[in-house]
Amino acid sequence: MSTLIKKSLFAKLLALVKDTLTSQVVSLWKVFRHLWVATDTVQYPEQQPYMFPRWRGRIILTRDPEGEERCVACNLCAVACPVDCIALQKTEDEAGRWYPEFFRINFSRCIMCGFCEEACPTNAIQLTPDFEMAEYKRQDMVWEKEDLLISGTGKYHESNFYRVSGKAIKGKDKGEARNESSPVDVRSLLP
Amino acid sequence: MAKITVDGQCYEVDPANNLLQECLSQGLDLPYFCWHPCMGSVGACRQCAVKQYRDEDDKTGTLVMACMTPVTDGAILSIEDDQAKAFRAxxxxxxxxxxxxxxxxxxxGGECHLQDMTLMSGHNYRxxxxxxxxxxxxxxxxxLNHExxxxxxxxxxVRFYNDYAGGKDxxxxxxxxxxxxxxxxxxxxxxxxxxNLAEVCPxxxxxxxxxxxxxxxxxxxxxxxxxCTGCAIGCNTSPGERYGSLRRIVNRYHSDINGYFLCDRGRFGAHYVNSDFRLRSAKDSSGMTLSSEEASIAFARDTQKRLIGIGSPRASVEANFALRRLVGEDNFYAGFSDSDYEAMQVLLNSLQDQDFNCPSLKQVESADAVLIIGEDVTNTAPRMALSLRQSVRVAAYELADKARIPQWQDAAVREIAQETRSPLCIFATGATRLDDVATLRLNASREDLLEAAEALFVRLSGDSPHYREGVTGRTMQAVEETYAALLAAKKPLIISGVHAGVEAMRLASNIAKRLAKIRESSCDLVLLAAEHNSVGHALLLEEKNSLGSAFNRLKDEGCDGLIVIENDLYNRAPTSIVQAALKSVDTCIVIDQIETPTARHASLVLPSTSFVESANVLVNYEGRAQLSFQLSPCPESLKPVERWLNVEGSESTESLIRRCSTELAPFSELDKCLPHPSSVVPGxxxxxxxxxxxxxxxxxxxxxxxxxxxxxxxxxxMSFSMEGIQPLRDATVLGSSWAPQWNSNQSISKFQNEVNGALKQRNSEIHLITRNSHLDYYPSYSRTEGQSDEHKYLLQAVQQIFGSDELSARSKPVQSRMSDCYIAFNVESAKQLGATTGDSIELQDTGVELTLVVRADVPDGVALVYPGSSATGLSVNRFDLPKAAQLSRLDKANSEYGLGVSSLVVDDRVDVEVTTGAIL
Amino acid sequence: MNWEVGSGLNIASVLIVVIVIAAMLIWVERRLLGFWQDRLGPNRVGPFGLLQVVADMIKIFTKEDWVPPFSDRFSFVLAPGIIMIVILMSFSVIPFAPGVGVINSNIAVLFVLAMASLGAYSVMLGGLSSNNKYALLGSLRAAAQMVSYEVFMGISLLGVVALAGSFNLREIVVAQENGWFIVPQFVGFVIFLIAGVAESHRLPFDIPEAEQEICAGYHTEYSGMKFGMFFVGEYLGLVLISSLITVLFFGGWHGPLLPPIVWFVIKAAIFIAFFILLRAAIPRPRYDQLMTYGWLFLLPLSLLNLLITGALILL
Structure with missing residues (x-):
């Protein structure tokens, strides 16, 4: 029994020496060699990195091809937001469109996860490659709709929610959305 | 009990129900659309298909619609079967x-039954x-929006609107x-x-x-x-708040009271809390806005004086109790009008009498003969009218039972019943909104109705009644028919209420008592109070302290001051008396949520909280005290009445409730309506x-x-955040129901013991009144013989669902359904006066002008007067009206700033020009 | 002004140079680590980022000098002072070059070991006085680690002392004129190297301040210049251990052509760089692994080394 322990202890020590020589020394050498490997660092801001179009940076609200606000204040972005940094209130214009009365993103809380964009059924909220959003005052990181809304369509040029959904708005009557037949005449006797 | 096997699991279920209902009762997830727990099955949507097997050897099975299949003992079912799932998808x-x-x-969206069921069924791509x-x-x-x-x-x-609620449009x-x-x-x-369509529509x-x-x-x-603060029923509601304002009211299931449905006054009337009618800051007599601290100081200075307090039936129990403590019980006066106060005494007596049983709305639905005396239930306690509509179906269910048709087979039950209805006898002046389901209508002036009721009582006593000369055979026949219906019934129900007057309530009590004697068991009697805490307020009062005695005391003794809580005195007494009383005091403190005419005369106005901003206990018509929880944080400028009154040792509503239950005998069990300490996890x-x-x-x-x-x-x-124990299936306090996969209000079945049963969590309520007395009959009614002037019309006040309630009348959506004060008489009278709907009518010698609504069913010689609301539109003080008046048509156009009467909904309305002889 | 061991000029220049080097090491380490991790490291402030140290100093001096209200104020303030003083004291006996040094002591080796033991107090006091559970854990680990490794550190040196026949570091250097002690004392060198790393709790033996486990350990509650003293103290320790290795095993200032002081600096710099490489390459062992390794492997090995050395000398 005691020899067994001694043996195993000795084996342990041997393994330790071997390990030190092979593993540790080899890794020291391998890391040392990196002195001659070119660095990956990009010298921002002199050297501007290429930002991929689907980079998750500054959040914008876009407009549909007709130039109207795409956001219909459905609240899905707000509920998808893991840090609860989106707050908005629905209201309605005389055309029957829903739109946000206010739309607020607290960028001091935002983690740029892009869940809001993923949740958005109208492609209104989009993340852009802009990441230069630092402010000296935290209060300045609270963005309202006026700050978020852009004049263009963003990444998705064709998307137009009201042309697909069945809700009638001014300029698009019942039956004029995609794949719709004209409204039923209830008083007709025809099948 | 029957045993069924669903997907290999054995359940004990009620054989009287269908499979769908029992599956839901067991907490299983089975999609459905057309079935509704209150409206039974019609098998229209085919969404609840399940596989049923003949026996254990049957591996093929057949698809059945769970909602149309009765539970049979030993049935073997599968919800998860592939074929059933594919069928549902x-x-x-x-x-x-x-x-x-x-x-x-x-x-x-987000609370849509269709969304839930689509996900549950697995359909995801068009x-x-x-x-x-x-x-x-x-x-x-x-x-309502329509899309x-x-x-x-x-x-x-349509099954709800037409079949259940009796709508026609x-x-x-x-x-x-x-x-x-x-x-x-x-x-x-x-x-x-x-x-309710918003909630019924999936x-x-x-x-x-x-x-x-x-x-x-x-x-x-x-x-x-x-x-709900709309009427005396005390329906349970679930208000929703966002960004500090009340957004909506939805139904909160209560198995005994409102079940799945609310009335529109309750649902839309609560928006008054956001309105401009709310008092939001304290003001002194000059109209200067005071800060909360200044107001408290001013109040403390004023309370050094000798004060009398006037309570209110629309203030909570705690508020009334706090005022009673502050001024002393001898100085605490009723906030009812004198006639209402007398009626409330009858009501309180009836609640203590062992001969009576005051049924909950669920029990009302099972009454097989109903007599309503004088009360227009639809306009005074609307949710009860919906229950009365269900009570007439008791006969249909009996027929169905005889034919061995289960009660949940909705279409079949209606088919076999056709027009068969249980007796619903309505003694009322003018048409009521329940007339379409009534089996008997006695339409006469109030005195004639009371006489008929007295005759019915005499008839029940075994004597043949003596009818006055001039009483028509129609009345006698009505009395006889009602007599027969009540005697034949297993569960007769008599209804009257404060609005019908004290005489009607006494007669209703007498009739119910006589029935109880005949049946040798208690008889159902509902005496409806007027407001949401009428009973709670009345229980706190010394009997002699009526409002009139308060006014007398102000006149005779002269007091230093007056405190009025949540009450508009102009709704309780004639204008001249109120004005005199308010003038006679230097100090008049009014604490209210809303701007009222009384508040305008106050030397100090303090803003109190609505049901949204503070918790309160309200006692409904049954004597059921219910705790209404605070919904959102209270703004700094507002305080609950009891906090303004600042009774020592009452930091919280809870402590005040406990105090009330230790100090006052009728409220000895009030603290039991607070959530039980054992149900709360410490911290x-x-x-x-x-x-x-x-x-x-x-x-x-x-x-x-x-x-x-x-x-x-x-x-x-409760906490104002999302932190704490989430209200899953057995949470103690259920503000809004939600269960995994069930985002819509249909998730409530997860919280019920069984579908249509009680909630797993107890309700925060307690019955305050124990029945421990046998009272005598009230003295028989005899008509006060006044010299009846042929040219004079008897004036009778009527109520409207939208407008008669002080609080809901200040809600914007309700206001768009309200009308000006109006006077109504029948076509004959209109012809005589040469007037038509929309004309101005003057009550001679009073100078009161009212808009005319011609109503075909108003008896001759009677004019109904709806006094309107002080909130908006034209209104009169109903206590200023004489008992009878001569009428004349005014040759002038309607006032422009009124609401008009176009949005008024009454069944017997005649809008056509009657002077030309055209009669509808 | 005379330029000999113990002169005022000597003392001043040793003090200044050592502290400046320790401060510059902050920059050196970050740049070297950067290169080894395929990055650039701090390169913005001044040429090649050299003024990074200045920026760091400005930052660290202008930070709020906060003493936690729940701490033991006296020992909390004392702790970072101890480590600075103790390590600077150790430098007094280091023979940088002929004529360069603070004192010429006959018990220099013992003095260095004694000062190293005192350093344990700084860490323990810092951790205990912080009244913070992470700091407490850190100081417990530090105490155990430093006390353990001091033992082998001392024993591993005895071979060198025996060969040179003196505790005087200058004499030890002189004794290496014809051959560095690394050759006869290779085992002793390895043990001293490992013990030295552990003693200065540098990576991979930074168990007392393991950020990922115990949130910076004994200096969790420290900020501002008090933290800075711990920080600089660590780099001073690094310079000290490198200097000692140079003196004890690599012939100190000995070398051809170049002046002695340059040889000393070159040798010490190589070891400093080696320590930084250790940090870049080797992950931190577990606490129990560290103790087992020390007591079950290093202790017998160092005793064996001493035994053989002694035997060889006697033969």
């Missing part, structure tokens, strides 16, 4: 072919490439995939229960319009269990917000990006 795919892809702009059917929408008035494209033709709306039109649910022409839905065809105007998703709404609370509430770090970021601490609620078991 196919059905939902079919239902969705024309659904308009507008969930983001749909108010139902394969149907043909065109969608579209429909035009209708404007359905101020309460027909979303319809899946489950027929729930909604119908299913056209056929097959053109089916349209709407009115014949656009216009306001007339039923008093139309708001998708977004009917949605809450006032809610849509300041919309928030269900998950964002802070919810707490509340009690943990029940959240008012859903676990998925959004925007926490952004909603206040425009004011300050540094997020403050969540407002703490030290007074209750």
């Amino acid at each position: 196919g059905v939902i795919e079919g239902l969705m072919t024309s659904h308009p892809h507008d969930c983001p702009v749909c108010e139902e 394969r149907f490439d043909k065109r969608k059917v579209t429909h035009r929408n209708q404007d359905l008035g101020p309460f 027909m494209n979303r319809c899946i033709t489950c027929y729930r709306c 909604l119908s299913a039109q056209a056929s097959h995939h053109h089916t349209y649910f709407g009115r014949f022409e656009a216009g306001t839905l007339e039923s008093e229960f139309s708001g 998708t977004g065809v009917f949605t809450d319009k006032p809610f849509s105007e300041h919309y928030a998703r269900k998950w964002d709404l802070e919810a707490a269990p509340a009690v 943990a609370k029940f959240p008012r917000m859903s676990h998925r509430a959004s925007g926490r770090t952004a909603m206040n970021a425009d004011r300050n990006v540094h997020e403050g601490k969540q407002t703490l609620d030290d007074n209750s078991v």
